[in-house]
Amino acid sequence: MIIVLKPEISKQEFDHIIEKIKSWGLTPMVSKGVERSIIGVIGEEDILRSQPLEVFPGVEKVIPVLAPYKLVSREFKPENTVIDIKGICIGGKKIINMAGPCSIESYEQLKDIAESIKKSGAQILRGGAFKPRTSPYSFQGLGEDGLKILKGVADESGMAVITEIMDPRDLALIEKYSDIIQIGARNMQNFSLLKEVSQSKKPVLLKRGISATIKEFLMAAEYILAGGNFQVMLCERGIRTFEDETRFTLDVNAISVIKQKSHLPVIVDPSHGTGRWNLVPQAAAAAVAAGCDGLIVEVHNNPEDALSDGEQSLMPDKYAEMIKTIRSIAKAIGREA
Ligand code: PEP
Numbered sequence: 001m002i003i004v005l006k007p008e009i010s011k012q013e014f015d016h017i018i019e020k021i022k023s024w025g026l027t028p029m030v031s032k033g034v035e036r037s038i039i040g041v042i043g044e045e046d047i048l049r050s051q052p053l054e055v056f057p058g059v060e061k062v063i064p065v066l067a068p069y070k071l072v073s074r075e076f077k078p079e080n081t082v083i084d085i086k087g088i089c090i091g092g093k094k095i096i097n098m099a100g101p102c103s104i105e106s107y108e109q110l111k112d113i114a115e116s117i118k119k120s121g122a123q124i125l126r127g128g129a130f131k132p133r134t135s136p137y138s139f140q141g142l143g144e145d146g147l148k149i150l151k152g153v154a155d156e157s158g159m160a161v162i163t164e165i166m167d168p169r170d171l172a173l174i175e176k177y178s179d180i181i182q183i184g185a186r187n188m189q190n191f192s193l194l195k196e197v198s199q200s201k202k203p204v205l206l207k208r209g210i211s212a213t214i215k216e217f218l219m220a221a222e223y224i225l226a227g228g229n230f231q232v233m234l235c236e237r238g239i240r241t242f243e244d245e246t247r248f249t250l251d252v253n254a255i256s257v258i259k260q261k262s263h264l265p266v267i268v269d270p271s272h273g274t275g276r277w278n279l280v281p282q283a284a285a286a287a288v289a290a291g292c293d294g295l296i297v298e299v300h301n302n303p304e305d306a307l308s309d310g311e312q313s314l315m316p317d318k319y320a321e322m323i324k325t326i327r328s329i330a331k332a333i334g335r336e337a
């Protein structure tokens with residue numbers, strides 16, 4: 001249920017509504033808009049149906065939210081959410097570029113990559129220290145040593161950091177080194193992990209599960225908002241289909257569907273979405289044209305010897321070319337990159 005408040009509501013009237021909602025055992029979530037504020041009421045909706053909310057002073061109208069996700073929905077918050085990370089605004093006019101290797105391998109590797117992608121225009125450095133690998137015998141990541149390298153290199157290059165959390169017990173560790181907490185596709189419905197990051201003050205990038213519907217994806221994000229963390233970005237990274245020419249099928253439709261249904265920023269990962277480096281720039285271009293708010297791209301200075309995902313990693317020069325293309329597409333649709 002969403003309670004739309006009158007622009008001229010007094011503080012007393014506002015406090016009274018909040019108190020009443022709490023007295024019914026429900027949780028009020030307030031979204032302050034430029035013109036008017038709205039209260040999203042979370043909990044058993046049946047209780048609300050029997051309450052004459054419309055007659056409360058200061059209430060303009062009461063709208064039932066039909067979608068199973070409430071806080072994530074555009075009904076709850078009509079304007080786009082913009083997340084500010086050290087002055088980098090995600091969800092605004094500018095399309096944000098996150099890039100870096102799949103895994104952090106060494107200081108020298110990451111430094112070299114970071115310098116080149118920064119020059120091309122990337123603002124956020126990615127790199128995995130805890131890797132979700134299909135095989136237990138594959139490289140699992142450098143752990144905290146990797147995080148130290150990541151933070152060190154990002155600071156030297158003047159970039160922000162994104163890295164993946166795999167275990168709820170690692171939240172404090174990830175928060176110490178990273179500006180954005182990434183939840184990988186394989187953990188999209190790890191509800192303990194979602195609840196843990198909902199308690200964090202750091203923004204979260206939630207990747208779509210390999211076989212998740214858009215509804216399931218938005219419900220997973222709802223867990224994070226319901227716990228109090230509204231700084232969530234949704235990442236389309238390809239889904240599993242019958243098509244096996246590519247590693248996954250990048251669901252370009254999902255970008256506009258999510259933009260219509262939700263106020264949260266949408267990021268696209270064309271690297272995992274295709275699985276082949278020579279398809280990445282085209283997929284990235286399509287994503288920008290479709291209205292995404294940012295890209296997260298795997299870049300490696302020596303893909304042949306990469307410890308993970310070399311086949312889908314762009315060389316730095318190809319990444320630079322890709323950014324040039326992205327910029328002209330962004331301009332054509334009234335945005336920047
Ligand atoms: C990654 O970003 O390296 C990664 C493992 O992505 P995903 O969770 O989308 O597979």
Ligand code: MN
Binds near residue numbers: 102103272298308309
């Ligand atoms: Mn990867």
